[in-house]
Amino acid sequence: MSTCTAIKEVQEVLGKNLSSVDSASLRLRKLLFLGDNSRGDEINAVCKCINDKTVQRRWSSNWALPSGVEAGGKSxxxxxxxxLVIHLAGGILENAGMCIHPHFNCPFIPGSGVKCIARHAAWAKWDETKSVEDALKVAWTFGCPTGDAMPKKEKDRTRKEEEYLDNFLEKQRPEWFGENGKYKTFAGSVAFLPAFPVEGDFKAVADIITCHHPDYYGGRKEMATDDESPNPQFIPAIEEGSLFRFVVRPLGRMAGEVPSSETVMKWAEQFLVEGMTLYGAGAKTAAGYGWFSEDKEAAAKQKAEEEARAQKAEAERLAQEQAAAEAARLATLSPVDREKALVEKMTDEEFAALCKQLGEKSDEIKLAVVAVFKTSKKEKWKTWKRRKPDLASEIIKALGAFGKELS
Structure with a gap:
């Protein structure tokens, strides 16, 4: 018999089988049924919460990277x-967790995990070349210590001293990475942010891992034999085909010896792509899970959108500058000249509407209208007097004493 982790009062509010829970994070981590036959049902319930189209639309319409996150960075x-199978040990159900954002109900890859995968790709490149250049790329991009230090106990060492990256850096650049080196403890130059699906482009599914020899792996048998009963285990996974956005950005810690922000950012992007395409993310990568590829079509579309946004932002900036300059210029003019400048910017329709309401306007506006009729709109006034004599008479009457100059 299954047991619900929610108290009776909560169950009454959330309905039978917790049907009113639309938070996948709560459904997986707090509110579920535990029992011999409930595991598969619970994973399916979690996937249903994640795949709810109503929640996905709310997520995709409300969620965006905070303003400025990508400023100076790279998407x-x-x-x-x-x-994708990630964070399996994160739920109440043993080895059946998933990284689910508690607010946006979507799967994501933590930034720490993204950084580790990218760093492994960078380390693998150094491990292949053993060059100072590749070693420094790891240190400047990801920081020091690099995570590859020689164990203190000799019995735990599996490589030569110089084949551990921390020791290699210490010997090659003692002034930077030695015992008293300037960058002995350095946090790196790039931030790796959590990776989210693009515009709700994801689907959660219930997957199965089957242990064919539970007695052997459990230590109850010395040999794995074919007479053991398979033990299928349900786990949540993200279906292949989902498009994820990875974001890296400079941390602004550049010092004299550290390469430029642009250079380090290029390294970070290269290592991130290599890590995700060569090594993958999450569990079961050896079985084909968690592998990514570059989507050139999506990247081209993103580049075009970014360029369009940049052009729009630049146009808005120029418009604001021009508006500020115009406001400053108008502030230096007399009240009549200021109104004249505003009247001259009006469209024909706006100017005609103003002329029909001149009787209600201030003396400054009336004088401004007289001034434009004598200068920039001189021909218009002649045309109105000839073709619209009634309107011209009304304007002169509304202008009062100021209209004598137009008679």
Whole structure:
């Protein structure tokens, strides 16, 4: 018999089988049924919460990277080529967790995980070349210590001393990474942000991992034999084909010896793409899970959108500058000249509407209208007097004493 983790009062509010819970995070981590036959049903219930189109639309319409997150940074789009299984140990159901955002109800890859995968790709490149250049790329991009230090106990060491990256850097650049080096403890130059699906482009599914030899792996048998009963385990996964956005941005910690922000950002992007396409994210990567590919079509579309946004932002900036300059210029003019400048900017329709309401306007506006009729709109006034004599008479009457100059 299954047992609900929610108290009776909560169950009454949320309905039978917790049907009113639309938060996948709560459904997986707090509110579920535990029992021998409930695991698969619970995983399916979580997937249903994640895939709810109403929640997805709310998520995709409300969620955006905070303003300025991508300023100076780089957004990278990668397509999931195999199911993604990540953070399995994060739920109440043993080894059946998933990284689900508690507010936006969507799966995501933590920034710490993204950084580790990218750093592994950078380390693998150094491990292949053993060059100072590649070692420094790891340190400047991800920081020091690099995570590859030689164990203190000799029995735990599996490589030569110089084959551990921290020791390699210490020997090659002692003034920077030695015992008293300037960058002995350095946090790196790039921030790796959590990766989210693009515009709700994701689908959660219930997957199965089957242990064919539970007695052998559990230590109850010395040999794995074919007479054991398979033990299928349900786990949540993200279906392949989902498009994820990865974001990296400079941290602004550049010092004299550290390469430029642009250079380090290029390294970070390169290592991130290599890490996700060569090593993958999450569990079961050896079985084809968690692998990504570059989506050139989506990247081209994103580049075009970014350029359009940049052009729009530049146009808005120029418009604001021009408006500020015009406001400053108008502030230096006399009241009549200021009104004249505003009248001259009016469209024909706006100017005609103003002339029909001159009797209600201030003396400054009336004088401004007289001035434009004698200068920039001189021909219009002649035309109105000839073709619209009634309107011209009304204008002169509304102008009062100021209209004598137009008679």
């Amino acid at each position: 990278i789009l990668l397509r999931l080529e195999g199911r």
